[in-house]
Amino acid sequence: MSTRNRQWLINGNPRGRPIQLDDFREVEVELVPLASGQVRVRVDTLGFDPAQKGQLENVSGYAAGNNIGDVMPGSGIGRVIESKSERVPVGTHVLGRMGWQEVATVDAGSLQLLPDDVPATAWLGPLGTTGLTAYFGLLKVGVPEPGDTVVVSGAAGAVGSMVGQIAKLMGCRTIGIAGGEAKCAWLVDEVGYDAAIDYKNEPIKPRLKELCRDGINVYFDNVGGPALNDVLARIANHARVVVCGGIARYEQATLPDGPANYFNIVFRQARMEGFLLRGYEAEYEVARARLRAWIDSGDIVYREDIQQGFDNIPKTLLRLFSGENFGKQLLKL
Ligand SMILES: NC(=O)c1ccc[n+]([C@@H]2O[C@H](COP(=O)([O-])OP(=O)(O)OC[C@H]3O[C@@H](n4cnc5c(N)ncnc54)[C@H](OP(=O)(O)O)[C@@H]3O)[C@@H](O)[C@H]2O)c1
Numbered sequence: 454m455s456t457r458n459r460q461w462l463i464n465g466n467p468r469g470r471p472i473q474l475d476d477f478r479e480v481e482v483e484l485v486p487l488a489s490g491q492v493r494v495r496v497d498t499l500g501f502d503p504a505q506k507g508q509l510e511n512v513s514g515y516a517a518g519n520n521i522g523d524v525m526p527g528s529g530i531g532r533v534i535e536s537k538s539e540r541v542p543v544g545t546h547v548l549g550r551m552g553w554q555e556v557a558t559v560d561a562g563s564l565q566l567l568p569d570d571v572p573a574t575a576w577l578g579p580l581g582t583t584g585l586t587a588y589f590g591l592l593k594v595g596v597p598e599p600g601d602t603v604v605v606s607g608a609a610g611a612v613g614s615m616v617g618q619i620a621k622l623m624g625c626r627t628i629g630i631a632g633g634e635a636k637c638a639w640l641v642d643e644v645g646y647d648a649a650i651d652y653k654n655e656p657i658k659p660r661l662k663e664l665c666r667d668g669i670n671v672y673f674d675n676v677g678g679p680a681l682n683d684v685l686a687r688i689a690n691h692a693r694v695v696v697c698g699g700i701a702r703y704e705q706a707t708l709p710d711g712p713a714n715y716f717n718i719v720f721r722q723a724r725m726e727g728f729l730l731r732g733y734e735a736e737y738e739v740a741r742a743r744l745r746a747w748i749d750s751g752d753i754v755y756r757e758d759i760q761q762g763f764d765n766i767p768k769t770l771l772r773l774f775s776g777e778n779f780g781k782q783l784l785k786l
Pocket of ligand 1 (some may be wrong): 501502503504582583586607608609610611612613630631632633636675676678696697698699700701702728729730731773774775776777778779780781782
C-alpha cells in the first residue's frame with residue numbers, strides 16, 4: 454500500500470471576489486501512523502456546496518472558517534483501508550468530512566456508516582445535507598399548505614430540485630426559477646415543477662405576475678439578489694419567505710442593498726426567516742426515512758453532475774458559481 458497522499462490545501466482567501474484556481478495548492482505528503490480510534494479512508498467521491506466558499510473566507514458562523522495551509526474541507530464517501538477502531542473495520546463504506554485528498558485520516562466516531570442498498574452517492578445528495586436542507590427549510594420554515602403556490606430560486610440545483618418535489622408531495626403548485634433553457638425544461642418535464650422561469654433569458658417580474666395571479670404563499674430562496682425583490686412584490690397574505698442561501702452575493706465585494714420591496718412583508722403580514730440545517734440535527738433520522746421512502750417509490754428523482762479526477766477538484770467547485778453544474782455537484786477521484 455502506498456504511504457503517500459495527495460491533497461489540495463487552501464492557498465488564498467476569496468472574500469469579496471470569485472474563487473480562483475490559485476486559491477488552492479496541491480501537495481504530496483507522507484501518511485502518518487494511525488492513532489487509536491482513527492481510520493484511514495480511500496476517498497472515492499467528493500460532494501460540493503456553495504457554502505465551501507465561506508469556509509475559504511476564514512469566517513465563523515454559517516460556514517466555519519479555516520486557515521491558509523489547511524486541507525480544503527469537504528464531504529466525501531469512501532472505503533476504510535486501515536483501521537484502529539472496532540466499530541469501523543477495514544472495508545466499511547463511510548461518509549464524513551474527508552477533505553480534498555486521496556486518503557483521509559479521521560476519527561472513526563465522526564463517520565457515518567453507509568448501507569449498501571442505495572447508491573452511495575445518494576448520501577452526498579438527496580439523503581445527505583442537500584435533501585435534509587430542502588426538507589427542513591420547506592416543511593419547518595416554509596410550512597406549505599395544500600393548494601399553496603411555492604416559488605423556488607436555484608430550482609434546478611441540488612437543494613432546489615428537491616424542494617419543488619417535496620412541495621408537490623404536500624399538494625402545492627410549484628414554480629422554479631433557474632438559468633437556461635435546458636435546466637428549465639428538465640424542471641418541468643422530469644422534476645415535476647408546474648412552471649419554470651428562465652431568469653437568464655426572460656424577466657422574472659412579469660412571468661411571476663402571469664403565473665402567480667393569487668400571489669406567492671412560500672418562497673424558498675437559494676439566491677437572493679434581484680429575484681428576491683421581484684418575488685417580494687408578489688407575495689400573498691401571510692406568505693413565508695424561507696432564506697436558505699444567497700449565492701447571488703457570495704462573490705460580491707460589497708454587501709448588496711436590501712430588497713426595495715421588503716416593506717411588502719408588512720402589508721402582507723408575511724414572514725421572512727433564515728435557517729441553518731444543523732438546527733434540526735435531532736430530527737435527521739425521521740427526515741432521512743421519509744426522503745428514502747420518497748426516493749424508493751420514485752416520488753422524488755434526483756440528478757448528479759459527476760466530474761472526474763483529483764486534478765479537477767478545484768475547477769469543480771467553481772462550476773457552482775458559473776451555474777455549469779446540473780444537479781448535485783460531485784467528483785469521483
Ligand atoms: N441554510 C442552510 O443550512 C444551507 C445548507 C446547504 C445549502 N445551503 C444553500 O443552498 C443553496 C443551494 O445549494 P446547492 O448545493 O443546492 O447548490 P446548487 O443549487 O446545486 O448550485 C448553485 C446554483 O446556483 C445558481 N447560481 C450561481 N450563481 C448565481 C447567481 N449569481 N445568481 C443566481 N443564481 C446563481 C446556479 O444555478 P443557475 O444555473 O440556475 O443559475 C448554480 O447551479 C446555496 O445558496 C447554499 O449556500 C444552505
